[in-house]
Amino acid sequence: xxTHYEKSLQLFDRASKVAPxxxxxxxxxxxxxxxxxxxxxxxxxxxxxxxxxxxxxIDFMCGYGPVIxxxxxxxxxxxxxxxxxxxxxFNHPTERFVELVExxxxxVDFADWGVLAKNGGDVTTWAIQVAREHTKRKKxxxxxxxxxxxxxxxxxxxGGLIEExxxxxxxxxxxxLTAFQGLVERYRGEIAGLIISPWHxxxxxxxxxxxxxxxxxxxxxxxxxxxxxxxxxxRGGFRLNIGGSHxxxxxxxxxxxxxxxxxxxxxxxxxxxxxxxxxxxxxVFLTGSYWNSAVPMAAALKTLEILExxxxxxxxxxxxxxxxxxxxxxxxxxGHSIKPSGPPSVPFYRLTEEKNFLxxxxxxAEAMQRxxxxxxHHNWFICAAHTDADIDAGLQIADDALAACVKQWD
Amino acid sequence: MKSTxxxxxxxxxxxxxxxxxxxxxxxxxxxxxxxxxxNHFSVCFKTRSGLSASYFFTTGGCxxxxxxxxxxxxxxxFLTDGQAAATFLEQKTFPPLPTKGFSALGKMKTFVALxxxxxxxxxxxxxxxxxxxxxxxxxxxxxxxxxxxxxxxCRSERRFREQLAAGPQGLAAFQLGKDGEPVxxxxxxxxxTCGQGEPAxxxxxxxxxxxxxxxxEALQDKADAxxxxxxxxxxxxxxVPLADHLNAMMERVQGYIDPPAKQ
Numbered sequence: 218x219x220t221h222y223e224k225s226l227q228l229f230d231r232a233s234k235v236a237p238x239x240x241x242x243x244x245x246x247x248x249x250x251x252x253x254x255x256x257x258x259x260x261x262x263x264x265x266x267x268x269x270x271x272x273x274x275i276d277f278m279c280g281y282g283p284v285i286x287x288x289x290x291x292x293x294x295x296x297x298x299x300x301x302x303x304x305x306x307f308n309h310p311t312e313r314f315v316e317l318v319e320x321x322x323x324x325v326d327f328a329d330w331g332v333l334a335k336n337g338g339d340v341t342t343w344a345i346q347v348a349r350e351h352t353k354r355k356k357x358x359x360x361x362x363x364x365x366x367x368x369x370x371x372x373x374x375x376g377g378l379i380e381e382x383x384x385x386x387x388x389x390x391x392x393x394l395t396a397f398q399g400l401v402e403r404y405r406g407e408i409a410g411l412i413i414s415p416w417h418x419x420x421x422x423x424x425x426x427x428x429x430x431x432x433x434x435x436x437x438x439x440x441x442x443x444x445x446x447x448x449x450x451x452r453g454g455f456r457l458n459i460g461g462s463h464x465x466x467x468x469x470x471x472x473x474x475x476x477x478x479x480x481x482x483x484x485x486x487x488x489x490x491x492x493x494x495x496x497x498x499x500x501v502f503l504t505g506s507y508w509n510s511a512v513p514m515a516a517a518l519k520t521l522e523i524l525e526x527x528x529x530x531x532x533x534x535x536x537x538x539x540x541x542x543x544x545x546x547x548x549x550x551x552g553h554s555i556k557p558s559g560p561p562s563v564p565f566y567r568l569t570e571e572k573n574f575l576x577x578x579x580x581x582a583e584a585m586q587r588x589x590x591x592x593x594h595h596n597w598f599i600c601a602a603h604t605d606a607d608i609d610a611g612l613q614i615a616d617d618a619l620a621a622c623v624k625q626w627d
Numbered sequence: 628m629k630s631t632x633x634x635x636x637x638x639x640x641x642x643x644x645x646x647x648x649x650x651x652x653x654x655x656x657x658x659x660x661x662x663x664x665x666n667h668f669s670v671c672f673k674t675r676s677g678l679s680a681s682y683f684f685t686t687g688g689c690x691x692x693x694x695x696x697x698x699x700x701x702x703x704x705f706l707t708d709g710q711a712a713a714t715f716l717e718q719k720t721f722p723p724l725p726t727k728g729f730s731a732l733g734k735m736k737t738f739v740a741l742x743x744x745x746x747x748x749x750x751x752x753x754x755x756x757x758x759x760x761x762x763x764x765x766x767x768x769x770x771x772x773x774x775x776x777x778x779x780x781c782r783s784e785r786r787f788r789e790q791l792a793a794g795p796q797g798l799a800a801f802q803l804g805k806d807g808e809p810v811x812x813x814x815x816x817x818x819x820t821c822g823q824g825e826p827a828x829x830x831x832x833x834x835x836x837x838x839x840x841x842x843x844e845a846l847q848d849k850a851d852a853x854x855x856x857x858x859x860x861x862x863x864x865x866x867v868p869l870a871d872h873l874n875a876m877m878e879r880v881q882g883y884i885d886p887p888a889k890q
Contacts, residue, residue: 229857238853247856247863256857361793375875380786388793421795421868573797573831573865594867 221586224269225256242367243281249592253582261288263602266590274590275611277540279598282452282477282563285533286523287602293481293519300515306507313514320521321487324460327469328489330498334508337451337476338366340488341412343503344472345370347490348410348445351497355385356408358400358444362391362419365412365449391417391425394434401442410445411435413470415453415462416559421574421594423567424559432468439471445494448473451486455479455524456533456562456598478524483516529601530562536608537561537599543612550616551623565596576622583618591615633883634712635676638705639783640884641715642672642680644775645745647691649682651768652745659744660686668734671699672723674711684741701734702727762839766803767810769846771823774801774812776880777873778819787876791816794872797831803842805835814873832865848878 229246233239240246246256255268264287267273279285286293300313318331325331334340342365345357357370365371369382387404389396401408413435417425439446448470453462455478463470471494476486484507490498524530541557544566548555553576554569568577574593581593589611591597653659663686671681673695681696682689695702703723705711713720725732747755748768755761780787791814800809811830812821836842838860844850845861852874855861863870 226858229854233851233854233858237851239851239857241853245853245857247853247867251856251863252859375871375878421866573829574867575865578864 221272222252222255222268222270226252228269229256243595248594250578250582250585253578254585255590263287263289264600264604264607272588274585274588275603275607275614276590277597277599277611278590278592278595279600280482281595282598283480283482284598285455285478285529285600286481286520287600288482290481290520290523290602292523293483293516296519297483297512297516300512303511305510305512307509307511310509311511311514313511313518314509317514317518318487320518321475321489324521325473325489326460326464327471327491328473329492330495331487331489332498332503333514334486334488334503335484335505335513336366337449337474337486338368338371339503339505339508340474340476340486341365341447341449341451342368342370343501344447344474344488344490345410345412346501347472347488347494347497348447350501351445351494352409352443354407354409356387356404357385358387358389358397358408358411360391360413360417361388362417362422363412363414363449364419365451392428392431394431394438397435398438401438401444405442408442408444410447411439412447412449414449415457415466418452418559418563418565418596423556424563424565424596426559427466432466436468436470445472446470450474451476452596453560453563455521455530457530457560459521459524459530479520480513480517481520483513484510485513485517523601527601532601533562533599533603534560536603536605537564539605539608540564540599540603540611541566543608544615547612547616547619551619553619553623559596562599563596564599566591576626579622579625580615580619583621584614587614587618589614589618591618631708634708635678636780636783637712637716637883638674638676638678638708639779640776640880641712642678643693643779644772644880645715645884646680646682646742647689647775648749648768648772649684649689649741649745650691651688651764651771652741652748653684653686653688655764655768656744656748659741662737662740662744666734666737668701668731668737669696669699670701670703670735670738671695671727672703672705672711673726674705674708676708678708678711684737700728700731701725703735756843759839762843763803766836766839766842766846767808767823770801771810771821773846773877773880774810774821776884777814777876778812778821780876780880780883781814781819787879790872790876795866795869797866797869798826798828799832799834799869799873800826800830801834801836803836803839805837807835809833812873814869830865832863832867832869834870835862835864836860837862848881 229239257269259267266276321331322328370386448463450462450473454475458465461473472490474488538561544555556567556569558565577593581591584591667685669683673679679695681692681699704726705723710720781791796815798813800811802809810823811826841860
């Protein structure tokens with residue numbers, strides 16, 4: 218193992234004695250670069266963070282998405298601190314709840330109501346229940362390779378599942394409208410909901426936009442068949458369009474789910490829906506010990522305010538494009554094609570010469586060792602704190618890392 | 628799943644995944660070699676449903692030939708898959724019909740003794756597992772069985788075929804130690820092959836067990852594999868989801884060849 222990450226490994230050793238897997242879920246070392254990446258963070262600031270071994274990273278993952286304005290954003294933290302002084306967890310929601318739902322409903326074009334929770338999976342799972350309640354149907358259609366959380370109907374894991382968990386969950390491939398039509402014909406009158414992402418962002422594969430007519434085609438079929446269309450905008454929400462990524466891609470869902478960027482790191486998620494689903498939504502029980510916590514709501518209100526005030530979405534698109542252009546040039550310089558895919562502010566990069574990610578893993582490991590956190594398998598995230606200078610510094614590291622790899626490969 | 632379908636799959640697994648393990652057992656076990664000294668024989672198992680496999684035993688190992696072989700000395704026919712499955716699962720049933728090699732039927736005692744020896748290798752007690760030398764054989768032997776079983780299930784079981792179609796595909800190699808001989812499986816629709824030794828193509832994912840204790844535990848579903856990957860005891864290089872996908876399939880194999888007892 219790499220001594221560069223000695224303290225990370227020591228902590229992991231301690232953790233694995235008391236926690237199954239040591240670190241679980243998407244942050245497990247097994248999902249990134251075991252032994253060749255940091256395992257534990259200490260602090261962050263702007264677009265940078267420091268690990269337990271004292272290494273500084275220009276971060277291109279932003280906490281896997283939640284950090285859109287930068288770590289420890291002073292205005293967001295101040296809003297959160299102000300609310301914390303008043304209190305966080307009560308017997309009731311606070312006015313922040315009403316303010317935030319009102320704000321979200323005003324931002325999302327089709328929305329008439331909203332609910333708040335903590336994580337993305339809270340609201341995607343709740344949304345499919347609302348679809349079932351509204352339609353009195355059982356089946357849910359989703360896309361192959363999509364991610365919607367860790368509940369039994371959708372978890373990418375395989376432990377603890379029984380066949381009945383997914384008896385009524387069916388898949389089709391991204392951009393295969395005919396396959397969706399086929400499912401609809403096969404299960405006509407049985408399909409409660411279709412859950413999609415605004416663009417396809419699987420791990421270990423290029424991101425993919427909807428082909429012309431695909432997303433609107435899905436919407437049209439859903440309307441004709443009485444199927445509730447759910448847009449899982451957990452990953453892209455507020456990075457592409459303040460009103461939801463569906464606006465960017467030209468379709469209108471019945472429910473949209475947000476999380477990640479909504480609170481700039483404070484735990485909060487939301488689902489917003491149409492008036493037609495209001496009664497069904499009122500019948501599907503939702504709650505959690507901390508779902509009404511006021512501090513994350515105050516943070517979310519401030520985050521939304523800054524996103525609009527500072528024109529953050531346009532800025533991170535531009536920043537992401539600078540990164541993309543730079544990486545493509547670096548690839549060309551070293552004779553290795555680096556392919557960008559997905560939106561510039563939520564991009565995925567891949568060395569096109571291989572499909573097994575071995576070189577990609579080496580390249581990202583070299584970059585991490587030099588101070589840029591580049592994920593080899595998952596899409597990256599750009600935040601407002603990335604300046605042109607940060608991007609250029611990140612590109613220099615990516616360049617040096619690839620040069621070191623090429624020496625080994627050639 | 629209907630019991631007839633289950634029995635068909637179980638029979639297929641025993642014929643094409645479990646019994647071929649006898650080759651590794653004979654190569655590793657002096658006891659098995661002694662059983663075969665001056666006692667070479669061959670047997671072909673057939674079922675009326677069309678399954679068949681032949682095994683040619685020598686002190687050097689067991690050559691497995693999928694499908695019936697006319698040169699096998701003994702031929703035994705199972706009238707139903709249920710009868711075959713019960714026989715291989717050591718449940719009460721009537722014996723198969725000999726259709727060839729009546730005079731050599733006494734050799735089947737050796738076959739039974741060999742399968743008992745195979746069981747001792749595949750389901751070792753703690754004392755056996757404590758030996759490094761034993762684990763060096765046990766790990767690839769068990770891995771080879773599991774990979775053959777996955778390939779068979781992907782060919783024959785609807786849910787496995789669906790799982791295969793839904794997940795990542797490619798060539799996966801598993802090995803004990805950096806220089807260990809890999810066992811591999813090409814998990815691609817319509818191309819399910821497995822084997823031992825370095826595959827001709829570069830694997831899409833390579834799983835290296837750096838510790839034989841952990842590898843044995845992992846194969847018996849007794850290891851925290853996530854931790855092992857994190858601390859480097861298991862190295863997964865390349866297309867990680869393919870290894871994860873395969874692992875999920877391998878875990879389901881056990882339910883067929885060693886089903887849990889009903890309460």
